[in-house]
Amino acid sequence: MNCIFCDSPKTQVSNSRGRGSEVWRRRECTQCHSVWTTRETIDFSTSHRIITPSQEAPEHLQRDMLLFMIRDSLQHRNDAETAASHLTDTILTKVLALKTPEIPQAALNEIISETLSAYDPTAAAVYAAKAKFSGPTSLG
Ligand SMILES: [Zn+2]
Structure with missing residues (x-):
């Protein structure tokens, strides 16, 4: 450059x-x-799609959206900002390990839940409660 x-x-x-x-x-x-x-x-919105049973067209995986949801579930922590960034990277590394461009919503939720649980069970509970009403693709 x-x-x-x-x-x-x-x-x-x-x-x-x-x-x-x-x-x-x-x-x-x-x-x-x-x-x-x-x-x-990696621009995940160009490489990975989230497949939901109820939707006809798959949605693109957005790192920003994921980061927003993770940060939201860590609000009770002082280190929410940095923790959310690291956890989002961990989740995306696990998504890459699936070696497929199409991720079922349920599989993504499981990765998020498992990653949050290992770090902060409270955050995992907050996320699960919110994901019940809106998945990581339907916010915003
Ligand atoms: Zn120069």
Whole structure:
């Protein structure tokens, strides 16, 4: 990519590492010597669909929507913000491990429930109560 400061095309990747479904790249401009990091993530809304028995068209899996639901069930915690982000990544890693682009709603709910239960049983109970009325795809 071009330098974000001087627009020079002479940039290079000095370091990169992958974590879960993310790749970080440390970039350097050989022209002005600026350094910055880029982050590449999977856009789940283009790769995964949620299949519900009652709906005709599958819905796209939205990370933001998932994060919102998880954060909502962690409201009783001081670390809700960071915990929700980590738990969402954990859930999406488990979704990737299914190796299929179509996820039944029930399977997704089970992954969410199991992940929340292991971290905070109260959050799992809050999520289960809300999921009864609206699944992770029907909010918003
Ligand atoms: Zn530059």
